[in-house]
Amino acid sequence: MAAAALTREGGEDAFRRLFRFYRQRDASDLRGVVDFSVPGGQPSGPAVAAAVQSGAHLKAAAIVVFRSQLSISSVSDQDAYRAGLQPVSQWKAYGLNGYPGFIFIPNPFLPGCQRHWVKQCLKLYPQKPNVCNLDLHMAPEKTIDLWGQSKEQLKRKGSSKGEPRSLLEKLRWVTLGYHYNWDTKKYSANHHTPFPSDLAFLSEQVAAACGFRGFQAQAGILNYYHFDSSLGIHVDESELDHSRPLLSFSFGQSSIFLLGGLRREEAPTAMFMHSGDIMVMSGFSRLLYHAVPRVLPNPEGTALPSCLDQALASDLPVGSVVEHSSDEDWQVCAKYLQSSRINMTIRQVLAEGQKFPEESGTNRKGQAPSEESHRKENSRTKRHKPNTDS
Numbered sequence: 001m002a003a004a005a006l007t008r009e010g011g012e013d014a015f016r017r018l019f020r021f022y023r024q025r026d027a028s029d030l031r032g033v034v035d036f037s038v039p040g041g042q043p044s045g046p047a048v049a050a051a052v053q054s055g056a057h058l059k060a061a062a063i064v065v066f067r068s069q070l071s072i073s074s075v076s077d078q079d080a081y082r083a084g085l086q087p088v089s090q091w092k093a094y095g096l097n098g099y100p101g102f103i104f105i106p107n108p109f110l111p112g113c114q115r116h117w118v119k120q121c122l123k124l125y126p127q128k129p130n131v132c133n134l135d136l137h138m139a140p141e142k143t144i145d146l147w148g149q150s151k152e153q154l155k156r157k158g159s160s161k162g163e164p165r166s167l168l169e170k171l172r173w174v175t176l177g178y179h180y181n182w183d184t185k186k187y188s189a190n191h192h193t194p195f196p197s198d199l200a201f202l203s204e205q206v207a208a209a210c211g212f213r214g215f216q217a218q219a220g221i222l223n224y225y226h227f228d229s230s231l232g233i234h235v236d237e238s239e240l241d242h243s244r245p246l247l248s249f250s251f252g253q254s255s256i257f258l259l260g261g262l263r264r265e266e267a268p269t270a271m272f273m274h275s276g277d278i279m280v281m282s283g284f285s286r287l288l289y290h291a292v293p294r295v296l297p298n299p300e301g302t303a304l305p306s307c308l309d310q311a312l313a314s315d316l317p318v319g320s321v322v323e324h325s326s327d328e329d330w331q332v333c334a335k336y337l338q339s340s341r342i343n344m345t346i347r348q349v350l351a352e353g354q355k356f357p358e359e360s361g362t363n364r365k366g367q368a369p370s371e372e373s374h375r376k377e378n379s380r381t382k383r384h385k386p387n388t389d390s
Ligand code: OGA
Pocket: 221, 223, 231, 236, 248, 250, 257, 273, 290, 291, 292, 343, 345, 380
């Protein structure tokens, strides 16, 4: 690693400097970003040089991508199909030198199946009893049916930027299962609702394919992005069992993901995440700093990436958790995704048989988190704060 990448300049650490660099780049200047969806997706020299010249101090050492082994026998083809995934033997999986436990799987979904997860993220998962950012400053009756309140407005919407955002477009995050508390940065036994069974099934298959049999999806954070959104530099360390992986699923427009080190002084590696891509952070990579500085139009240059074009096959396997959706529902989702990206991150919070420690001090039950607190500096904060320095 270049020595410059480890030094602080003007109080700004290497991660922050690169975060700012990528947040400001337009799509034509991103040759330094690893793209796992193109063969030999390593970045080419000139962009690295350009970034270094501009003071961004990209990792000058070559970024080495290698094929990663999956546990093919852990997931039957039938279970993969039920989750809307190709047989694991067909997946490609990659690792990155210097990041043991990091696994990147470019879109392993079957044609039409991503649409199910997109619809769940927009129509079903934001519903009560799940929790979303809008609950923090809106009366409960106003957030009961975001989909119903937004769909006509969304369908009518042109492409001009000035139009007001529908409620659905104001959605920033939804929490599932053990609801992450942005104030205390903790999960707790008394703030839990049932985790969606379809998403738990998908997560179990992906985790098993990556060598983590018995993974339990206990908490989810769904992130909703537009072209002006970013996700600040953070580590996901609130889960009590760090031996279990963190799973990340991306849909819609693309983004740049930065994967750093155990300290913010270490320069991160930049990679694209496209629609359908799955990322697994486990082992050494489970507690690394990461961020999403930028959301970008999909590389095909079309309104939606072509992997979202196809509808679901008419015959679904017995026990499929993926369901058909109506044309009307998909129209709304498609309109939303023209300028948006959705990311689902799934976590196991507790080890098998583990319980939450008794809460000490004040009883936090019923304490409402404030919108402000998750915008404060450090840890996984300042989520989706557009157009300001991280
Ligand atoms: C998270 C996260 C990354 C993404 O929710 O913790 O890191 O791609 N998300 O949205």
